[in-house]
Amino acid sequence: MEYFLELFLGGLTRGSIYALIALGYTMVYGIIELINFAHGEIYMIGAFTALIVASVLNIMGFGPITILILAMVLAVVYSCAYGFTMEKIAYKPLRHSTRLAPLISAIGMSIFFQNYVLLAQTSDFLPFPSLLPELEFLEPYAFIIRSSEVFIILTTLVVMVLLTLLIKFTRIGKAMRATAQDRTMAMLVGVDVNRVISTTFIIGSSMAAIGGVLIASHIGQINFYIGFIAGIKAFTAAVLGGIGSIPGAVLGSLVLGWTESFATGYISSDYEDVFAFGFLVLILIFRPAGLLGKTTTQKV
Amino acid sequence: MLKVRDIRTFYGNIQALKGITLEIAEGEIITLIGGNGAGKSTTLMSICGVVPPRCGEIFFRGTPIHDMSPEKIVALGICQVPEGRRIFPGLTVKENLEMGAFLRRDAQGIKSDIDHVFDLFPILAQRRNQAGGTLSGGEQQMLAISRALMARPKLLLLDEPSLGLAPLIIQQIFEIIKKINTESKTTIFLVEQNANLALKVAHRGYVMENGLITMSDSAANLLGNEDVKKAYLGL
Numbered sequence: 394m395e396y397f398l399e400l401f402l403g404g405l406t407r408g409s410i411y412a413l414i415a416l417g418y419t420m421v422y423g424i425i426e427l428i429n430f431a432h433g434e435i436y437m438i439g440a441f442t443a444l445i446v447a448s449v450l451n452i453m454g455f456g457p458i459t460i461l462i463l464a465m466v467l468a469v470v471y472s473c474a475y476g477f478t479m480e481k482i483a484y485k486p487l488r489h490s491t492r493l494a495p496l497i498s499a500i501g502m503s504i505f506f507q508n509y510v511l512l513a514q515t516s517d518f519l520p521f522p523s524l525l526p527e528l529e530f531l532e533p534y535a536f537i538i539r540s541s542e543v544f545i546i547l548t549t550l551v552v553m554v555l556l557t558l559l560i561k562f563t564r565i566g567k568a569m570r571a572t573a574q575d576r577t578m579a580m581l582v583g584v585d586v587n588r589v590i591s592t593t594f595i596i597g598s599s600m601a602a603i604g605g606v607l608i609a610s611h612i613g614q615i616n617f618y619i620g621f622i623a624g625i626k627a628f629t630a631a632v633l634g635g636i637g638s639i640p641g642a643v644l645g646s647l648v649l650g651w652t653e654s655f656a657t658g659y660i661s662s663d664y665e666d667v668f669a670f671g672f673l674v675l676i677l678i679f680r681p682a683g684l685l686g687k688t689t690t691q692k693v
Numbered sequence: 694m695l696k697v698r699d700i701r702t703f704y705g706n707i708q709a710l711k712g713i714t715l716e717i718a719e720g721e722i723i724t725l726i727g728g729n730g731a732g733k734s735t736t737l738m739s740i741c742g743v744v745p746p747r748c749g750e751i752f753f754r755g756t757p758i759h760d761m762s763p764e765k766i767v768a769l770g771i772c773q774v775p776e777g778r779r780i781f782p783g784l785t786v787k788e789n790l791e792m793g794a795f796l797r798r799d800a801q802g803i804k805s806d807i808d809h810v811f812d813l814f815p816i817l818a819q820r821r822n823q824a825g826g827t828l829s830g831g832e833q834q835m836l837a838i839s840r841a842l843m844a845r846p847k848l849l850l851l852d853e854p855s856l857g858l859a860p861l862i863i864q865q866i867f868e869i870i871k872k873i874n875t876e877s878k879t880t881i882f883l884v885e886q887n888a889n890l891a892l893k894v895a896h897r898g899y900v901m902e903n904g905l906i907t908m909s910d911s912a913a914n915l916l917g918n919e920d921v922k923k924a925y926l927g928l
Binding site: 578585 | 741742743762763764767768772773775779781782783784788791792793795796840844
């Protein structure tokens with residue numbers, strides 16, 4: 394039972410991180426029908442920004458809480474700037490071209506960001522400081538859950554609630570939903586679609602950055618390649634849940650997280666990815682649009 | 694109120710409008726009739742800035758709008774009820790109406806305007822919390838018109854409001870269109886394939902063919918015109 398609980402919570406942690414990234418994929422897809430392959434790189438840039446900020450602040454002698462907050466805030470700001478600029482440079486000019494063009498541009502951005510960080514930093518794994526405080530009352534349960542996992546799960550929960558409130562009740566949230574459902578009509582009621590698209594990239598980038606900082610702090614090391622792997626997994630989760638669907642992305646992420654965690658724990662860690670992607674194939678056979686995706690009939 | 698001067702609009706390399714010139718005066722109901730693919734909807738989309746014309750000029754109350762983005766044009770008071778109604782399917786009826794008032798900031802006025810359209814179309818009040826996509830065609834058309842009214846337009850563009858609706862519903866919709874024109878002094882530009890119906894409510898009409906205006910006259914004259922009768926009225 395304890396082993397099961399450990400795997401369950403481990404899966405929930407993974408799923409939370411996937412969800413933070415997958416939401417960026419799914420929201421961008423919902424608005425402009427683009428698979429933003431460079432999204433994982435934004436997450437990686439978030440982690441690197443936090444590492445640099447944390448190192449500098451540490452030398453300057455700041456306390457751990459200050460370091461955590463400033464590293465998180467600056468990681469979010471930096472990632473947003475990258476996400477925003479990426480959309481303006483790589484996707485906006487291609488908005489009226491064939492659907493393949495922005496996709497290739499996205500792959501290009503992904504390769505560019507990876508190599509940019511590789512050149513600017515290093516190809517080696519860098520140790521990442523544990524920014525998240527240790528919770529003492531959890532010590533007796535250390536074999537089931539670590540403090541950092543608690544922080545990851547709780548932060549993700551808070552972010553999800555905030556995102557839901559934003560989408561449901563705010564003016565920009567309504568504009569985002571309307572744009573996702575019918576972009577031309579959104580223009581006709583006066584929505585500035587460019588602003589909605591930029592906002593979507595900014596929201597997606599912030600969540601990815603938060604995820605990047607949390608997981609880097611949990612695992613304790615980063616390199617330029619982490620965004621690619623996490624990105625592919627989160628993208629899988631978004632497809633699993635139904636690309637374009639926000640609850641779908643969260644559900645898909647949790648399902649993927651648990652599948653990996655249980656497969657690793659009960660069968661073999663060598664087969665982690667086999668199970669993750671095997672499960673994806675299985676679900677797509679029976680539900681081609683994903684768990685919560687809508688099968689839309691295209692009108693001709 | 695609206696002056697369109699020699700606009701040419703393209704979709705890629707395909708020219709949809711080959712020099713359209715028309716004029717709409719304050720308080721009028723103007724109709725634009727023509728067959729499938731004549732460029733009627735493109736004319737409306739060009740006025741709204743969604744498919745901006747490659748050349749030519751459009752003036753709204755003296756302001757040039759042919760280079761403006763759609764949201765600025767909406768802000769000036771031009772609203773469109775597009776072909777096929779384009780209700781936001783996942784938003785509730787109430788949210789659809791609120792989207793219509795997207796550029797307005799007067800919460801109180803928006804609320805009273807929602808009540809006003811609920812008076813105009815009581816069926817929408819019953820369905821206020823239902824998703825827009827679940828409404829029937831007639832209800833969606835009512836919602837589409839109401840959504841446009843929520844912006845308090847000075848010029849209302851209607852694209853094929855009769856399309857796919859039962860005759861009784863069409864009659865009801867056209868009653869409302871006349872009412873909007875007389876009661877709130879909203880100028881109306883009505884695009885229709887149902888020429889007979891359109892010419893009966895309109896003051897003046899334009900006939901369009903292959904991206905060009907081929908005729909323009911008072912609605913009564915067009916109704917009596919032999920060519921129009923043969924081509925569009927099925928007489």
